[in-house]
Amino acid sequence: MTDPHGFLKTPRRPVPARPVEERLNDWHEVYAGQALLPLVAEQAGRCMDCGIPFCHSGCPLGNLIPEWNAYATRGNWRAAAERLHATNNFPEFTGRLCPAPCEDACVLAINADPVTIKNVEQAIADRSWEQGYAAPHPPERLSGKSVGVIGSGPAGLAAAQQLTRIGHTVAVYERADRIGGLLRYGIPAFKLEKRYLDRRIGQMRAEGTKFRTGMDVGGAVDAIELGRRHDALVVAVGATERRELPVPGRELCGIHQAMEYLTLANRVGEGDRATTPVTAEGKHVVIVGGGDTGSDCLGTALRQGAASVVQLDINPEPGGGRTDTEPWPVYPKVYRISHAHEEARGREGTDPRFFSSATLRFEGDAAGRVRALHLTEVEPVARAPRPDTERVIPAELVLIALGFSGPERGTGLMTQLGLTLDARGNFARDADFAAVRGERPAGAGADGVFVAGDAGRGQSLVVWAIAEGRAAAAATDRYLTGATALPAPIAPTDRPMVA
Numbered sequence: 001m002t003d004p005h006g007f008l009k010t011p012r013r014p015v016p017a018r019p020v021e022e023r024l025n026d027w028h029e030v031y032a033g034q035a036l037l038p039l040v041a042e043q044a045g046r047c048m049d050c051g052i053p054f055c056h057s058g059c060p061l062g063n064l065i066p067e068w069n070a071y072a073t074r075g076n077w078r079a080a081a082e083r084l085h086a087t088n089n090f091p092e093f094t095g096r097l098c099p100a101p102c103e104d105a106c107v108l109a110i111n112a113d114p115v116t117i118k119n120v121e122q123a124i125a126d127r128s129w130e131q132g133y134a135a136p137h138p139p140e141r142l143s144g145k146s147v148g149v150i151g152s153g154p155a156g157l158a159a160a161q162q163l164t165r166i167g168h169t170v171a172v173y174e175r176a177d178r179i180g181g182l183l184r185y186g187i188p189a190f191k192l193e194k195r196y197l198d199r200r201i202g203q204m205r206a207e208g209t210k211f212r213t214g215m216d217v218g219g220a221v222d223a224i225e226l227g228r229r230h231d232a233l234v235v236a237v238g239a240t241e242r243r244e245l246p247v248p249g250r251e252l253c254g255i256h257q258a259m260e261y262l263t264l265a266n267r268v269g270e271g272d273r274a275t276t277p278v279t280a281e282g283k284h285v286v287i288v289g290g291g292d293t294g295s296d297c298l299g300t301a302l303r304q305g306a307a308s309v310v311q312l313d314i315n316p317e318p319g320g321g322r323t324d325t326e327p328w329p330v331y332p333k334v335y336r337i338s339h340a341h342e343e344a345r346g347r348e349g350t351d352p353r354f355f356s357s358a359t360l361r362f363e364g365d366a367a368g369r370v371r372a373l374h375l376t377e378v379e380p381v382a383r384a385p386r387p388d389t390e391r392v393i394p395a396e397l398v399l400i401a402l403g404f405s406g407p408e409r410g411t412g413l414m415t416q417l418g419l420t421l422d423a424r425g426n427f428a429r430d431a432d433f434a435a436v437r438g439e440r441p442a443g444a445g446a447d448g449v450f451v452a453g454d455a456g457r458g459q460s461l462v463v464w465a466i467a468e469g470r471a472a473a474a475a476t477d478r479y480l481t482g483a484t485a486l487p488a489p490i491a492p493t494d495r496p497m498v499a
Helices: 039-044 065-073 077-085 091-097 117-130 154-165 194-207 223-229 258-269 292-303 339-348 412-417 462-481
Strands: 146-150 169-174 210-213 232-235 255-257 284-288 308-313 353-355 357-364 370-377 391-394 397-400 449-451
Touching (some): 065 117, 077 117, 146 223, 258 292, 284 292, 370 397
Parallel strands (some): 169 210, 255 397
């Protein structure tokens, strides 16, 4: 174990981000070049090695956090990397992108500051690559079975890696021109530099996973024919049905969905184009939506040189601490500052978010371009407009970041495979991740189709996507061989801890 008195002697010290004025002038990660060691090893020593480590329950992957904390504090990075990768295929992604519900579930968080688990995780993951501990693990022998994975986000990639390593021949089909899903085009480079994604894909290629881009399964690529090529299919297409904002003026030019905006910005970073046709440069920007995607838009707009940025959040401003309705160890709704919010506050001096605010309508000029947004304050629960609170703010670029309502409906993929929807609007599946299928064309097959990730769960965190991919891989392997040695960290019905 770590120092039994470490949590008493050592205060919490997260790894500091680069200065705001520095990182606003580039697209590198906010921690790029920061010295993680020995700070991280010292912070890992704060772990109490609890008899019942609730951090395991806070993370759906069941990460062995006390174990790799103990190895990290001793500087045994190889052992730490082995324990970390035992439950997580892509810790370099989660260490950068996950909001760390494990920290809120840390036993120290009952009455003190939790261990900096996320920083330790990222440090171990990066160290494992630097020291050569993340070598490819090709299978010792092939099973003779073939699996097609549709979608290359974190769920699809996790499922593909697990199935490849167990000996199946796996091909990943992605409709975009590059592998990675939202990791590639939805997450800005200042949160995840794409070299980390490319490095992991290279490892998977070396293990034997095949990747096919530009493959619109259900469109140009017939899903039934794809099913005939493989012994099983894993559908991991994500939750990409975007929520709309049906208010007057939505048709005006200059109003875009957040993912359209972020994808174009990421394509500039990939070198596909010199500039983006949807830029915040010199404009008054309004982001409608208070979640992580809105925060990503905020950081992107600041780096593009926006004149001003406002983020509208329909929810009331949270308090600074837990309430009785959200006790430890659940992930509480408290006032949080993302790196993008920090950047905006440093520039303007105030939080860029307007809480308890909703859009009434847009106003445009004679050329049909958006110029202003009319908003109102709303009641906390009913979200009804408060009388006499309407105001107008300038808006030359509006980004709708209201999240997603499940996988895309009525697609060829859904029709050809006979996929059905559950009550929440996601692809229906049984207790073993197998798709619940309705009417389907002749030849579509009866079994062997599994659903993983946001397509079956709804929009969620990257750790849940990876856990879904691992669990669906175990179900697929069991279907193909009659048994499985692969871990299944979650069931399709599992949900985050709530009070």
